[in-house]
Amino acid sequence: MKKQFIDLYAIDRAAIVTILTLSLVTILLILGGWFCWGDRCLIETGPKVREFSWRDRIVNAKDTAFVLKFDRPMSRESVENNLKITIPDQLDLKDPLPGKISWAGRRMAYTLDFPAPYGNSYRVELQRATEKFQGSDRPGKRLQPFTAEFKTPDRVFAYIGLEGKERGRLILYNFTQQEKIPLTPANLVITEFEPYPDGKSILFGAADRQVTKDGLLEQQLYRVTTGLYGDGAEIAGQIDLVLANEEYQILEFDLSADGNMLVVQRVNREDPQDAGLWVIRDNNSPVALNNPPGGVFLIAPDNQTIASTQGEGVALLSPQPDAEPLGFFAQFGMVLDFTPDGASAVMVDFNRNNPDLLYTRSLYLVNNQGREEKIFDTKGSILNCQFDAQGDRLYCLLTNLIEDVDYVEQPYIAVIDLDSKKVVPLTTLPQYQDTHLSLSPDTVGLIFDQTIVDPELTEENILRTDSGEAIATGTIWLLIPPASLEEMETAPQLEELPFIGFNPKWLP
Structure with missing residues (x-):
């Protein structure tokens, strides 16, 4: 009886060891090439793409390069010869995104020659590429087939309407979806506007149609949602007041490239000598720069410089209050773009x-x-x-x-x-x-x-x-x-x- 008990115990122990071993092998098969060092792997599966930086993203013109990260060293030639980028609904279009390839270890960067055209979905495929370990002459294993997609934003523009019920209103038109949307109500007449860099909203100046006919001097600043590129929580046409005009008339405004800073040219209604540029950051109250009066101004892409016409030249100003000018170009009378x-x-x-x-x-x-x-x-x-x-x-x-x-x-x-x-x-x-x-x-x-x-x-x-x-x-x-x-x-x-x-x- 005692011998039978010992045999049963041994069988149970063997079964447990077998189950654990099979479980470990299954995990290693799933993880594949993660258990590799040098030119050897614990489980010999093919290499794979561990990371693709643009997977399922909406990339815009500021996104100039994507990165593929492999789980082991690769034959660079085989990767470059087999990388394929297509537009799924335009398969006859050859090489829609030409670019240049560079390597850093197991990371491959693909830098576009020009921004990816908007309004498209793109597919990145890589097959038949092989691994290549340094100092090894043995044939490399083939890459596990890789496919991923990314999109570019819809082609969208906004304008100020001039016809019928659209007159004076901010209108959004989506070329990709063939859809036109009035963003602002009929009582507001738009004077100027600037889209935010994420495309999800637009900053605009407007005056109430019923209050005044002198729009520029009575405008206030607002922000309106476009309904684009969000998680569905925001719909188009939601308006918030950004800056009122009770004490100061709002003359001009500009939005920084990162969307975090707004520069406004204002003049005090009671004291015209109190005029100049104010900075608004992160929806806080306006802060006066206390700079000499100027004319047309433009925020540089670094978000740290304001180019403003002053006298017969162009001054470079800091967005910090009471700061000394960063430079002055007496020769020039206008700055057009950066x-x-x-x-x-x-x-x-x-x-x-x-x-x-x-x-x-x-x-x-x-x-x-x-x-x-x-x-x-x-x-x-x-x-x-x-x-x-x-x-x-x-x-x-x-x-x-x-x-x-x-x-x-x-x-x-x-x-x-x-x-x-x-x-x-x-x-x-x-x-x-x-x-x-x-x-x-x-x-x-x-x-x-x-x-x-x-x-x-x-x-x-x-x-x-x-x-x-x-x-x-x-x-x-x-x-x-x-x-x-x-x-x-x-x-x-x-x-x-x-x-x-x-x-x-x-x-x-």
């Missing part, structure tokens, strides 16, 4: 102190070390310029002076290659009425407006151009610029969009 990295800006020299260039204007590229590089001279006007996502091209609104007519300027839109300084006209406009340009974040589309003014217009005269003329109506155009330098001489695609409005702006 490169995406903030390292350079384009500025306009009116050549007031250059007898050889009287009655001309010059466009310069100025870097953060103070180095100035002339791009071109013109007898016409330089009205607006915007950098593309790479910072190597400018899209500008310019004019040509027609010599045989008394001071008539013909406006046109041009692209400028900064390496060659080549200026290529894209389209000519019939007349200039404070035309607004907006280049899409992925540099695929340029939208602009053409307004028609009416001096006799008295109703709704709160809607005015920057020069103060009453806007009667306006059209919005889409221009598809050339994709490469070689194609710059070809005629661009130009299409009038079916919207009556002005001041269109792409969302980030």
Whole structure:
């Protein structure tokens, strides 16, 4: 009887050991290559992708590279030869995202040549790549097949409506979904707006239609949700007041690139000498910078510098109260835009102190070390310029002076290659009425407006151009610029969009 008990105990113990061993083997098979050191693995399974930085993400123009992290050393050549990026519903489109590959150990980075075009889903696939251990000549095991997807934001822009019930309201149009949404109520008349960098909301200035017809001086600042890219909790059209105007009239405003700082130009209603720039951070109360009075201003992409016209020059200001100016460019009268990295800006020299260039204007590229590089001279006007996502091209609104007519300027839109300084006209406009340009974040589309003014217009005269003329109506155009330098001489695609409005702006 005692021997039978011992045999049963031994059988139970053997069964438990067997179960534990099988469980351990199963876990190791699941974990695969995680138990590898040098050129040997405890369980010999194929290598796999441990991490993909863009998996199931919405990536925008600021996302320039993705990373693949492998669980063991790989044959780099086999990875590079077998990596495949496609658009699932456009499989006939070859190499939709060209780029460059770099390695750091088991991490591979793929840096795009240009931003991923918006409105698409992308698939990344990797098969038939093999492992490769240093100093080992044995054939490497094949990678476990890898597939992942990511998306880019929808193609969306906003504009101020000019027709019927849309007049004066902020309108959102989603090209990808073919959907138009009025974001603001009829009682608010929009004067200006700036999208937040995440595209989830828009900052705008507006005046109450029933209170005043002097919109600019009576505007308040608001924030409205777009209903895009959220978790579904926010719907489009939810409005919050950001800054009221009881004590100060709000003249101009700008939003920082990170969306965390708002700079406002204000003047005290009771004391016009109390005027200047105020900074609002994280929804706190405005803080006065106490800087000398200035004109047009622009926040640099570093969120630490404000370029402001002062007198006949451009001052670089700190967003900290009572700080000394960071620099002053006496030569220039306008700053138009900064490169995406903030390292350079384009500025306009009116050549007031250059007898050889009287009655001309010059466009310069100025870097953060103070180095100035002339791009071109013109007898016409330089009205607006915007950098593309790479910072190597400018899209500008310019004019040509027609010599045989008394001071008539013909406006046109041009692209400028900064390496060659080549200026290529894209389209000519019939007349200039404070035309607004907006280049899409992925540099695929340029939208602009053409307004028609009416001096006799008295109703709704709160809607005015920057020069103060009453806007009667306006059209919005889409221009598809050339994709490469070689194609710059070809005629661009130009299409009038079916919207009556002005001041269109792409969302980030």
